[in-house]
Amino acid sequence: MKFTVNKKYDRLEFNNYHIYNNNRGEKGGGNKIYEGFFKCKLVHNNMFSVIIPDLIYIKTAEDTFLWFQFYSFLPNHLSKFSSEEIMGIVDVDIAFGHTLRIVFSKKGHVKNFPDQSNLFQCEIYGPDDLLEYSTGCGKIIDETPYIKLYHHTLPDIKVLIENSSYYKGSLWNFQGTKKLKSICYSYFTSLDKIIQEQDLLAIAMSSDGTINLVLDITLEPISIKVYRESTSNRTATLEQYIDSTIIMNNHIWMHKHDTNEYVYYEVCSSFIYRVGLDIQTDLPFNDSIISRVENVMTPDYVVLGDAATKLGLLAPFDEEFTTHVFKIEPFDGVETNILDFWFDNSNKDLYTDKKITPPKFE
Numbered sequence: 001m002k003f004t005v006n007k008k009y010d011r012l013e014f015n016n017y018h019i020y021n022n023n024r025g026e027k028g029g030g031n032k033i034y035e036g037f038f039k040c041k042l043v044h045n046n047m048f049s050v051i052i053p054d055l056i057y058i059k060t061a062e063d064t065f066l067w068f069q070f071y072s073f074l075p076n077h078l079s080k081f082s083s084e085e086i087m088g089i090v091d092v093d094i095a096f097g098h099t100l101r102i103v104f105s106k107k108g109h110v111k112n113f114p115d116q117s118n119l120f121q122c123e124i125y126g127p128d129d130l131l132e133y134s135t136g137c138g139k140i141i142d143e144t145p146y147i148k149l150y151h152h153t154l155p156d157i158k159v160l161i162e163n164s165s166y167y168k169g170s171l172w173n174f175q176g177t178k179k180l181k182s183i184c185y186s187y188f189t190s191l192d193k194i195i196q197e198q199d200l201l202a203i204a205m206s207s208d209g210t211i212n213l214v215l216d217i218t219l220e221p222i223s224i225k226v227y228r229e230s231t232s233n234r235t236a237t238l239e240q241y242i243d244s245t246i247i248m249n250n251h252i253w254m255h256k257h258d259t260n261e262y263v264y265y266e267v268c269s270s271f272i273y274r275v276g277l278d279i280q281t282d283l284p285f286n287d288s289i290i291s292r293v294e295n296v297m298t299p300d301y302v303v304l305g306d307a308a309t310k311l312g313l314l315a316p317f318d319e320e321f322t323t324h325v326f327k328i329e330p331f332d333g334v335e336t337n338i339l340d341f342w343f344d345n346s347n348k349d350l351y352t353d354k355k356i357t358p359p360k361f362e
Contacts, residue, residue: 006018007132008133009095010095011198017196018196020198024071024097025093026097027098028099029091029100032127035124037122037145039056039120039145041054041115042331043302058130068100068130068134068135070094071094071267071270072255073091074263074264080339085107088339094133095133098133103122106340112334112337114332116329120337144244146241146290147247148242149273150189151186151189152189152235154234165284166282170185173359175204176204176205177225177226180279180361183276185248186274186275186283187273189271203272205226206226210224215309217308222314239288242275246275247274251268251302252265252267253304253306254304254305254312268317275290275296277297278295300330300356301328301358302328319358325356327354327356329341
């Protein structure tokens with residue numbers, strides 16, 4: 001049976017269906033070194049801290065770049081040789097089993113952003129054909145990386161959006177089954193088309209209103225309700241370059257073997273990209289560019305779900321009741337960076353006193 005390998009979207013494409021790859025790390029890391037950039041955050045739970053990736057990109061010109069969607073990552077390794085020589089390593093899984101090793105240092109710190117992230121110049125160790133696995137393109141605007149994303153809707157709704165020059169904030173939560181009363185979202189995706197049922201599943205939608213998850217260790221299947229949708233309602237597409245500092249982190253699953261010796265983190269619904277807004281407000285755009293505006297909400301936490309438990313597996317979808325969270329360390333407007341902060345605050349409780357603002361539901 002004939003199919004096409006889509007390296008961009010980590011899938012095999014047949015005439016009537018797509019198969020998305022779920023195997024991670026099987027090809028290991030490559031030895032070719034690329035000069036790139038690594039945008040990341042430092043987060044804490046009540047037991048430990050970890051650096052979570054936000055954006056990985058390689059410049060193609062002074063103001064343009066290619067970026068790589070990632071699906072899972074390993075805990076970071078940091079080394080301090082002197083006050084000026086601090087180095088970090090994060091291994092990140094991208095499409096078709098390839099793993100990128102991100103090597104960054106204090107000397108490569110570029111700046112901190114309003115979303116509490118740090119930007120570092122870095123070395124990326126990857127395969128010889130790494131650029132073929134890039135998910136999309138981006139632009140540098142006012143020293144900030146913007147990435148190209150898509151919004152899929154009906155043709156008449158597309159016309160309304162184009163004529164108004166804004167996206168209305170959606171009251172639906174990540175799962176698409178509960179309405180919010182403290183925040184709304186504009187939803188985008190890295191997928192340039194929604195044409196198969198499997199594409200809907202990739203953005204947490206389904207024609208029958210359910211998706212299936214699997215518990216770690218026991219491999220027990222868990223079905224959850226999601227937004228019921230059809231590909232016929234997603235035939236018209238808008239393209240936008242979006243300020244990466246207004247895109248919320250997707251929630252995270254923690255996976256561990258039954259020995260608890262090996263841990264890795266999986267990004268929940270990697271193909272979904274959300275911008276949080278004040279309730280009942282809109283997200284404007286100009287010339288297909290979406291920038292930070294006053295009503296953008298900057299989150300202070302990320303859900304952390306233990307994929308070995310039912311509550312943990314459901315946690316990224318059911319934000320209303322979960323207590324499984326990472327709290328984000330604030331870096332906007334401060335002189336330090338993640339690497340200095342890590343060693344300056346080792347063995348401190350950086351979780352308990354941090355206040356967060358989880359969404360409220362109807």
